[in-house]
Amino acid sequence: MSNELNTEHVRRLIALARDEDLGAQGDVTSRLLPPHLLDGQGRWRLVARDAGRFCGRELLELLIAELAPQISLRWIGPAEPRGDLARGSAVAELSGHVGQMLAAERTILNFLQHLSGIATLTARFVAAVAGTGAKIYDTRKTTPGLRTLEKYAVRCGGGHTHRTGLFDAVLIKDNHLAGIPTNRLAHAVFEMLSRLSTLPATPAFVEVECDGLDQLAELLKVVGIDVILLDNFETDALREAVRLRDASGLRGKVELEASGRAGLDTVRRIAETGVERIAVGAITHSAPILDLGLDAA
Numbered sequence: 340m341s342n343e344l345n346t347e348h349v350r351r352l353i354a355l356a357r358d359e360d361l362g363a364q365g366d367v368t369s370r371l372l373p374p375h376l377l378d379g380q381g382r383w384r385l386v387a388r389d390a391g392r393f394c395g396r397e398l399l400e401l402l403i404a405e406l407a408p409q410i411s412l413r414w415i416g417p418a419e420p421r422g423d424l425a426r427g428s429a430v431a432e433l434s435g436h437v438g439q440m441l442a443a444e445r446t447i448l449n450f451l452q453h454l455s456g457i458a459t460l461t462a463r464f465v466a467a468v469a470g471t472g473a474k475i476y477d478t479r480k481t482t483p484g485l486r487t488l489e490k491y492a493v494r495c496g497g498g499h500t501h502r503t504g505l506f507d508a509v510l511i512k513d514n515h516l517a518g519i520p521t522n523r524l525a526h527a528v529f530e531m532l533s534r535l536s537t538l539p540a541t542p543a544f545v546e547v548e549c550d551g552l553d554q555l556a557e558l559l560k561v562v563g564i565d566v567i568l569l570d571n572f573e574t575d576a577l578r579e580a581v582r583l584r585d586a587s588g589l590r591g592k593v594e595l596e597a598s599g600r601a602g603l604d605t606v607r608r609i610a611e612t613g614v615e616r617i618a619v620g621a622i623t624h625s626a627p628i629l630d631l632g633l634d635a636a
Contacts, residue, residue: 342355343491343494344375344397344487344488345487346396346401347363348418348487348491349398349401349487349488349527350401350405350431352484352485352488353401353402353405353424353446353450354405355484356446356449356450357405357406357443357446358481360442361442361617362447363407365442366438366442366515369438369441369442372437372438373580375576376437377437377438377441378437378438378527379436379439380434380435380436380437380439380492381391381431381434381436381440381635382432382434382635382636383432383433383434383435383440383602383633383634383635383636384415384429384430384431384432384633384634384636385399385429385430385431385432385433385451385562385629385631385632385633386430386632386633386634387424387426387427387428387430387629387631388426388427388430388444388630388632389426389463389629389630390423390424390425390426390632391424391455391456391459391629392421392422392423392424392455392458392459392461392462392495392496392629393417393421393422393423393424393430393451393455393458393463393527393629394421394451394454394457394458394477394491394492394495394496395450395451396414397444397452398422398450398454398488399412399431399451400616402414402443402446402447402450402451403433403443403447406439406442406443406447407435407440407443408437408439408440409435409436409439410433410434410436410439411433411435412431412432412433412438412441413431413432413433413434413499414430414431415429415430415432416428416429416430417430421495421496421497422456423470424629425511429493429500430631432636435635440633442623444633446456447633448631448632448633450488451629451631452616452628452629452631453485453489453626453628454489454491454495455628455631456626456627456628456629457489457492457493457495457496457622457623457626458493458495458496458629459496459626460496460621460622460625460627460631461475461477461492461493461495461496461497461498461622462496462497463603464496464601464603464606464619464622465498466576467498467606467607467610468606468617470608471607471610471611472613472615473551473565473609473610473614473615473616473617474498474499474615474616474617475497475498475606475617475619475622476498476499476500476501476596476616476618476619477489477490477493477499477500477501477616477618477619477620477622477623478501478598478618478619478620478623479501479502479504480620480622480624481622481624482623482624483528484502485501486504486576487611488497489623490503490623492561492623493622494625495600496622498610498619499616499621501618502543502544507542507543508542508543508545508546509535509542509544509545509546510546510547510548510568511531511545511546511547511548512548512568513548513550513570514604515531516528516548521553521554521557521563522544522557524554524557524558524614525557525558525560525561528547528558528564529561529562529563531630532545532561532563532564535563544565544566545563545565545566546564546565546566546567546568546572546596547561547564547566547567548567549567549568549569549570549597550570550571551576552576552579552580552583555567555569555583556583557579558591559583559584559586559587559589560589564593565593565594565618566593566594566595566596567580567584567593567594567595567596568596568618569595569596569597569614570596570598570599571598571599571600572597572599573600574608574609574612577595577597577609577612577614578612578613580612580614581595581596581612581613581614584598594614594615595613595614595615595616596614596615596616596617596618597609597612597614597616597617597618598617598618601617601618601619601621606619
């Protein structure tokens with residue numbers, strides 16, 4: 340298992356998925372097979388039915404160990420843990436106990452298809468901004484319980500992790516600042532940041548959201564902000580935000596993150612404004628699966 344993932348956490352997720360599928364009775368359909376077939380030996384190929392970015396090389400080994408320990412695995416491709424697949428290409432060959440594979444097949448595919456779909460969509464966004472200097476970041480818009488795996492899939496696609504949860508970084512959003520007039524914004528944020536030392540651990544970064552250029556101008560006065568989130572800014576406003584930040588002498592000290600309005604058809608224009616970061620919730624909450632199959636060989 341990659342050191343990017345907590346093995347025990349992933350095991351718990353696999354156990355939940357197994358229990359959800361098998362319940363108390365197990366695979367009742369497969370139990371109707373003649374015993375010599377159910378307990379016999381089979382061989383299957385994991386095949387890409389669509390082209391995309393495979394995510395789950397480390398995960399598949401753990402899935403088999405937990406769900407079908409009498410199944411052996413032989414990798415065929417891709418050679419890289421985060422490699423691309425052509426349509427129709429084989430990923431791996433699995434062989435062993437038929438009954439175990441029949442019971443584990445759907446759970447294995449559910450994990451791999453979902454994560455590979457996220458990695459594939461992320462890779463498309465990353466390719467769309469190539470050469471601009473902007474990086475694609477995920478958000479907390481994830482499936483409850485699957486966040487660590489989904490963020491891992493984003494990294495498999497070449498994207499970056501924003502924050503894991505509410506516990507590891509500070510993001511002061513508009514709801515935290517509701518009712519504060521713009522001319523008091525810098526003072527209010529400064530007061531909040533003065534209490535950073537009371538937190539149980541040093542946050543990975545400090546980010547503050549703004550809704551307009553007037554708020555940005557106030558935030559640029561505050562020392563201690565690492566990232567300013569520009570929420571739903573049009574591209575001209577993003578360009579002006581970059582100019583204001585640079586004119587304040589804060590390039591290389593305060594990064595700008597565009598959030599909202601980012602689709603595959605717009606993300607290049609956003610990146611070309613000069614922002615360093617683009618948050619894309621769609622890469623986790625709206626990624627279609629990458630179609631994979633376990634076909635009898």
